[in-house]
Amino acid sequence: MTLRRRETLALSGALLAGLAGCTGSDDPATTETETTTRETTESHPDPTETTTEESPDFADLDAPPFPDIDPETDPELPENLLADQIRGNVGFALDLLGVLRDQHDDPNLFVSPYSVSVALAMTYAGARGETAAEMADALNLALDGEDFHAAFGSLAAEFERRNEDGQEANVSVMSDEEKDAGPAFEFTTANAAWGQDGYPFREAYLDLLDAYYGAGLRLADFTGDPETARERINSWVAERTDDRIENLLPRESIDAATRLVLTNAVYFSARWKVPFSEDETEPRPFTALDGTTAEVPTMHESIETQYAEVGGHQLVELPYANGQTSMVVVLPAEGEFEAFERALTVDRLAIMLDRTTDALVDLALPKFEIESAVGLVEAMQSLGMKRAFTGSADFTGMAEASDLFVSDIVHQSFVSVDERGTEAAAATAAILAESAPAKQAEMTVNRPFLFYIRDRPTETPLFVGRVTELSEN
Secondary structure (H helix, E strand, O other), rough: HHHHHHHHHHHHHHHHHHHOOOOOOOOHHHHHHHHHOOOOEEEEEEEOOOOOOOOHHHHHHOOOOOOOOOOOOOOOHHHHHHHHHHHHHHHHHHHHHHHHHHHHOOEEEEEHHHHHHHHHHHHOOOOHHHHHHHHHOOOOOOHHHHHHHHHHHHHHHHHHHHHHHHHHHHHOOOOOOHHHOOEEEEEEEEEEEHHHHHOOHHHHHHHHHHHHHHHEEEEOOOOOOOHHEEEEEHHHHHHHOOOOOOOOOOOOOOOOOOOEEEEEEEEEEEEEEEOHHHHHOOOEEEEEOOOOOOEEEEEEEEEEEEEEEOOOOOEEEEOOOOOOOOOEOOOOOOOOHHHHHHOOHHHHHHHHOOOOOEEEEEEEEEEEEEEEOOOOOHHHOOOOOHHHHHOOOOOOEEEEEOOOOEEEEEEEEEEOOOEEEEEEEEEEEEEEEEOOOOOOOOOOOOOEEEEEEEEEEEEEEEEEEEEEOOOOO
């Protein structure tokens, strides 16, 4: 395993594409596109190596340092600090997957923790006090202040380099016919801040968004025309996700109280380094978590790649054409999926990645496609981010004497895996609204009036009355 590859696995979303597919569908008609748990057959060691070592259990192994990276980062950010934050990001990814699994009934789930992290990192930049402390804990932040934002800026620069390197791979591995079909590798990410025209945002906050996230302020008229602003943001997201995410912000998600929307969009398209032969794809049985079985289109190929088995749990790496990015597929031991999933930690993942060796793997992998749209307010509240969603939120780092609070967090994602490779896209928006000040009014009851006494939970009127005349005492 190369150092650069391990870093990329942690944050590019390819890793979570392997881990996020939780179960198969119990509906044979939909299993073809929804299934994400992978089926592997017997793996064969590299013929140049022989070993009789039995697969150990996690309890027998010490976790190695994770991640162990050597990126081309900003020299002002020490590599150990970036590694600390990446570890925190992986922890957040597993935490987020866990709470979404518990909160949603969908058998399959796909999210981009990187996209969510970036959108909320931009939000966190304006948080102060207890609001900031809760967000830091929920996001698993390992760094403070400027170092944290510098780490995300460095990662964005790394991913941009990854995309540039991928363009070279496009030329080196593709035939003329393949070049006409599109790039072999593409990975882009973009950020934007959409602010109410005339709202007194702090210049320091806007400068930080621009410096570390490339998110210059785009003025919007939420107060006067929220629907046009919503459509404009959705168009921006669609354009940057190749139209895979077309309606990130649903109707009425933006209203006249909205003051700021922070968006991230990610698009990923990559061909396998070793493609699967379409002639080898055939229906094979897939057993869902509930025990039902369906015949699903399953790809098949013998691949020389990285493979590990720990305690009966299998892991295989599928590299993409650029040579620096890959999908990791984890197959828990039969009958142990739920226990394995709930026990999965950063250390356990590190152990499995560290145990990989070269092997010739006879791999059978279902084709699948997943679309997810989730609100993240409940998930982030479960992770400890509570104050940010209330009237007591402190976002004074965004604007002086700010009454801003997070009114919603929305996330959409898409992934498709077939013989040629993988296409994935995701987008996240954090919406901040302004708490309405208490209305000032005057009411003098000096003429006939009506009244009633009600039971508030049921809105049942217990008594009703009218007063048209009063006498002096």
